[in-house]
Amino acid sequence: xxxxxxxVFIMSLLLGACQSVPPAPVVPPQAKELPQGTQTIPGKPPVxxxxxxxxxxNWAFSPANISVKKGEKVTLRLTGESGVHGFAVPELSINxxxxxxxxxxxxxxxDAAGSYRFFCSVPCGQGHIxxxxxIKVEE
Numbered sequence: 001x002x003x004x005x006x007x008v009f010i011m012s013l014l015l016g017a018c019q020s021v022p023p024a025p026v027v028p029p030q031a032k033e034l035p036q037g038t039q040t041i042p043g044k045p046p047v048x049x050x051x052x053x054x055x056x057x058n059w060a061f062s063p064a065n066i067s068v069k070k071g072e073k074v075t076l077r078l079t080g081e082s083g084v085h086g087f088a089v090p091e092l093s094i095n096x097x098x099x100x101x102x103x104x105x106x107x108x109x110x111d112a113a114g115s116y117r118f119f120c121s122v123p124c125g126q127g128h129i130x131x132x133x134x135i136k137v138e139e
Contacts, residue, residue: 049073049107056098057081059127061118067136074108086121089135095121113137 054076055062068074078087080098087106088095091114096104120131 049075051075051077052108053077053079054087055079055081056083056085056087056120056131058083058125059120059131061087061120061131061133064133065136066133067138068108068110070110070113070137070139072110074110076106076108078104078106083124084122085124085131087118088121089116089118091116092135094118097122108135110137113139 050068050072052066052068052074054066056078057080066076076087078096078098080100080102082100084097084099086095086097087104092109094106094108096106098104114137116135116137118133118135120128124131
């Protein structure tokens with residue numbers, strides 16, 4: 001009986017010594033700050049977006065005409081100066097509200113060439129009907 005207990009004791013010591021030490025945690029490399037408008041897709045290098053600034057004010061968009069290339073990565077940065085306004089491009093499924101002092105970003109789909117009209121989608125007063133513009137996606 002003593003031999004059995006002694007054997008079990010020795011076996012437990014040997015098994016305890018054979019256990020592996022848990023691996024050290026993997027620390028990811030320091031994240032680099034990417035330029036604003038840069039998109040990251042896992043496994044692919046960062047892709048920079050062209051940023052187009054648009055100002056909304058009573059009763060105009062500036063600029064009101066925008067041209068981009070088909071397939072180009074584009075981010076619209078809408079900044080409200082005066083009044084609450086909307087930015088709607090129904091054909092591209094875009095409809096955002098911009099308040100004074102607020103900045104809203106929108107990724108612009110550029111996969112189909114064409115002309116797309118945009119307009120203010122929030123009633124904003126007597127000049128509301130004049131708040132419109134056009135986005136041209138060129139081949």
